[in-house]
Amino acid sequence: MKDLSKAYESNIEKEIYRKWEETGLFNPDNMDKYLKENGYSVKKPFTITLPPPNANGNLHLGHMCGYSFHDAIGRYMRMTGHPTLLLPGKDHAGIQTETAFTKKLESEGTSKWDLGREEFYKQCYEFCITNASNAREQEKNIGLSADYSREFFTLDPRLTKIVYETFYKMYEDGLAYRDKRIINQCPYCKTALADIDTEHEERRGIFAYIRYPFVDEDGYITVATTRPETMLGDTAVAVNPNDERYKEYIGKKLMLPIANREIPIIADEEVDMEKGTGAVKVTPAHSPVDFDLGQKHELEVINVIDEEGKMTGEIPERFIGLETVECSKKLCAELDELGLLEKIENIKHEVAVCERCRTAIEPIISNQWYVDVSGLAQRSLEELKKDNVSVIPEGQQRALEHFYENIQPWCISRQLWWGQRIPVWYKGGKKKYDEDGGEIYLGENAPDDSGEWEAETDMFDTWFSSGQWPFSTLGGPDGEDFKKYYPTQMMIHARDILFWWSSRMIMMGLYRTNEVPFSKIFLTGMILAPDGSKMSKSKGNGVEPQYIFDKYGADALRLWYYSDALPGSNAPLREEKIKGNRNFVNKIWNASRFIIMNIDESEISSITDHSVDENLDRIKQTKEHISNVSKYLDKFQFNLGAEAIREFFWHTLCDVWIEEIKNEIQDKDIGSDIRIERLSELLYILKENLKIMHPFIPFITEAVWQELVKLELAKGTLMEQQIII
């Protein structure tokens, strides 16, 4: 009776999404009302704050994957009676966006310096807003049932206010402080980085053996170093006190070549006798290990490298301004001439690099803002141990515990133009404050307009604000939404940001709200390129989500994620697999089409009035199936759920039941009572299947539901139907 196209056309997805939006039910307040009005039992609200994608580019398949899981859980929760809030947002992503936007400017022939700080900020803001709205459309493409009336950008003044409150409180509690210590400086991004913002990479390097002559006697000690240029900042040579080779020299003085400074020979157990020559040069200003050693032995700290990775300070004139690599070469040449260069070995070694631009990190001494997170890490650890928050898969939980156990002070200031300015004012200037101390004021605006106050120009580490995401988006600890929807239930993201993000959210959540912000962290698998390597722009092996949407539709992509992107595993993109899921989606369409086509218009009222006998075998099996899938969803076993719905719909309903019933109802001699009975049964089974499949594949199931609505065989939208288990 009804003419439906032979194949499901996924281009109707946009229209379906619009239909959902019109119901207003992505807003949990409305959902709550809806449930009450329809006599459904209203269960506890269910909240997930969605990871805000960086507003500096398009979303990739990894984002889509995460949102597929968010959405499946969200829809399932709604359909089981929970007013559900999926709270979306977009992240300003400090350093990442600044790098991306700076590159964009460069490609347009201009630069951030040309624009100036204020104009840069303004244009970057616009850049982000444009990206954010693109991202929002992409989120809708995957079917994300988020409440966009509550969407936030991380630089929203309402959020900034809460972020600032946290900072003020931390300052008052003595947790936030300014300190001078060795930091990771990225010479390209020209900012300090936290340890976690660095990665380690194997690079080619040299290992130079340099002779440091004794001051008071003939002879020398040979030290080995990968960074000869730092010798200009050496303030000691350290040996192991048990090292027979050097024992007698401890306390004596060496003449540092080129710099011509006297430095002592000190003893420390830390020194490895096996490494190099067993004697190690100590440069407190430019090596984290040496910095600690320097503090321990109260050594002088001599800065010889500046923020841009160039030679500086009290060193021979000819080296000033050189890049470290050039300086190293020049020094080696000079040492060789002096007969002080024993040899140079070419080696490969692990080097710390900037997570963003892969530039080798320059450890330098600098004044920065820190947060002492030791206490909060301890609390977080306890919550993990008490199981108030847990990580799926479990293996990663131990990694998180390890992170908390070994946590260091968190450097939260970044020398960027993009982000949230640290709300601090220094009386008489920042430089003066760092050198001699003095008065400091915390607030967005200067305490008075005397002109004595210099504004801090550093920005917060972006994770300082995103670490507060679960409560800042709910209006902070005093917000209306906070009371209703906090703590949230889950956090879902890829495992690469576990330490950056979830670890901080737990700590800051505990700090501001005394509660863990969520009780479960679900780590999705990583989507890899077809060849199993990481997808990256530079390699050009990425696959655009839009390509998949256009070719196979969102549902096919989603179903593939549920099956393959399991927690803790990697999922190489296999187009054949997505295609297989597209075929399944089409199968649903056609089975539904078959049922619809076989219902005569005159039979509709009889069918809808007909009650289905619960004792029928097929009905019993259907109910059992639904309960199984629910159990999988309750345990977040998406792969098993996806497999179950595919298996049941395709190989039981289509291949067996429809075939059985087909023969019966297409028999001209069958009585109309039997026809009605069979068709009612089929329709019931179809509808129940659509419901349980809806969290996984919302578009096709809704598309079919709407066809049923047109025939008055169903009402409303599928997303507001209840799964009764």
Next chain:
RNA sequence: GGGCGAUUAGCUCAGCUGGCUAGAGCAAUUCGUUUACACCGAAUAGGUCAUAGGUUCAAGUCCUAUAUCGCCCACCA
């Protein structure tokens, strides 16, 4: 250097607290259907579950080594 995970059909992987005569999808082979669907159906073939020990009535599933691969953490000169 430490931690975690993987190793199951040609390929990509499921297999939860031990009961499997080891599964799925894709690929392959053979048939079928063309008024729900070729984005279809029926069937076939294909694995001593990395290796070696151990626990058990019973091990892909637990334990211990070994090997290969991957990821994460780490301040080493």
